[in-house]
Amino acid sequence: MKRIFSGIKPTGHLTLGNYLGALRRWVEVDQHRADALFSVVDLHALTVEHDPARVRRLSRQAAALMLAAGLDPERCTVFVQSHVDAHTRLSYLLECTATDGELRRMIQYKEKGTRARAAGQSVRLSLLTYPVLMAADILAHGTDEVPVGEDQTQHVELTRDLALRFNQRYGHVFTVPRATHPPVAARVMDLQDPTSKMGKSHEPGNGIVYLLDDPDTTRKKVMRAVTDSGSEVRYDREESPGVTNLLEILAACSGGDPAELAGAYRSYGDLKRDTADAVVELLRPVRERHAELASDGGGYVDEVLRAGAERASALARPRVDAAYAAVGLLPAG
Ligand code: ATP
Ligand code: LTN
Numbered sequence: 001m002k003r004i005f006s007g008i009k010p011t012g013h014l015t016l017g018n019y020l021g022a023l024r025r026w027v028e029v030d031q032h033r034a035d036a037l038f039s040v041v042d043l044h045a046l047t048v049e050h051d052p053a054r055v056r057r058l059s060r061q062a063a064a065l066m067l068a069a070g071l072d073p074e075r076c077t078v079f080v081q082s083h084v085d086a087h088t089r090l091s092y093l094l095e096c097t098a099t100d101g102e103l104r105r106m107i108q109y110k111e112k113g114t115r116a117r118a119a120g121q122s123v124r125l126s127l128l129t130y131p132v133l134m135a136a137d138i139l140a141h142g143t144d145e146v147p148v149g150e151d152q153t154q155h156v157e158l159t160r161d162l163a164l165r166f167n168q169r170y171g172h173v174f175t176v177p178r179a180t181h182p183p184v185a186a187r188v189m190d191l192q193d194p195t196s197k198m199g200k201s202h203e204p205g206n207g208i209v210y211l212l213d214d215p216d217t218t219r220k221k222v223m224r225a226v227t228d229s230g231s232e233v234r235y236d237r238e239e240s241p242g243v244t245n246l247l248e249i250l251a252a253c254s255g256g257d258p259a260e261l262a263g264a265y266r267s268y269g270d271l272k273r274d275t276a277d278a279v280v281e282l283l284r285p286v287r288e289r290h291a292e293l294a295s296d297g298g299g300y301v302d303e304v305l306r307a308g309a310e311r312a313s314a315l316a317r318p319r320v321d322a323a324y325a326a327v328g329l330l331p332a333g
Pocket of ligand 2: 008044135146148155
């Protein structure tokens with residue numbers, strides 16, 4: 001059976017981008033067709049300045065939202081990355097496989113590093129090495145497929161390179177994974193700045209729809225989305241990024257094709273109204289189930305995470321042990 005692995009960082013409240021680009025596919029497709037593991041990758045949240053209490057709160061909330069969105073612990077494994085030692089254990093071996101040049105080329109490192117410096121903050125070394133930990137997350141579990149948004153393509157490519165290099169040097173230990181993306185909305189853009197990605201760690205504002213926003217707020221954000229000069233509804237990322245973003249979101253919500261949908265609209269107002277309705281209805285059940293889960297004080301979520309960590313640890317340990325042996329480290333006994 002195919003193995004699938006993916007993760008979400010507790011760096012902010014989950015957004016519509018996280019949902020359309022990743023989580024929704026995990027729920028609707030991936031958990032039904034493979035042995036799938038989904039992780040709150042909390043160690044990755046420490047690569048930028050963070051508040052410990054907030055990371056703790058957001059980790060619980062991310063796990064609860066993953067379950068509220070429909071991940072079923074009977075079908076897949078849901079766990080917190082830091083509960084499974086294999087990830088950091090393997091990360092070190094992969095740091096001995098990757099080169100510093102490779103990591104300095106990562107777009108996310110360049111972007112986030114620039115942002116941190118501009119804010120007068122130092123850049124943590126872990127921001128540079130973070131794609132190696134991500135590779136370890138993936139490779140520790142013998143992953144075949146990594147369902148992610150488009151922004152993660154480069155990191156999964158690096159993971160493939162590291163797996164191939166390691167296997168070539170030390171013998172076959174790792175499966176070489178590939179990234180999969182949703183057919184539309186693999187890169188949801190900020191509604192106020194449709195040339196930049198909707199990111200959960202960005203400064204909150206009207207451009208970001210959070211899964212837990214109430215329907216009125218969601219509607220207002222979509223209705224206020226920046227569109228383009230002109231009035232023709234065109235599906236064209238370069239020339240019409242704002243409208244194209246709305247078309248992608250609407251298509252993802254309604255199961256349509258964004259280019260075809262463009263032909264059905266005469267005005268931006270109608271497009272916004274339909275998109276707002278579609279987003280509100282799509283997120284309604286997730287918000288409702290999240291409220292139910294939150295009302296039991298988190299006991300159910302904690303139990304799912306405990307069982308998930310146990311299964312994930314058992315799954316990863318033999319492969320990471322094999323990697324340790326392959327590079328020439330003595331077995332512990
Ligand atoms: P951060 O702002 O801290 O970088 P993020 O919002 O990019 O966070 P992650 O936790 O890094 O979110 O990503 C979880 C998953 O959601 C990944 O598969 C990522 O590709 C996907 N994703 C994140 N933002 C978007 C987006 N705007 N459009 C589509 N997919 C997205
Ligand atoms: N780097 C990813 C989060 C992430 C991930 C993973 C995704 C960490 N480990 C393993 C897929 C598989 C991000 O920034 N979205």
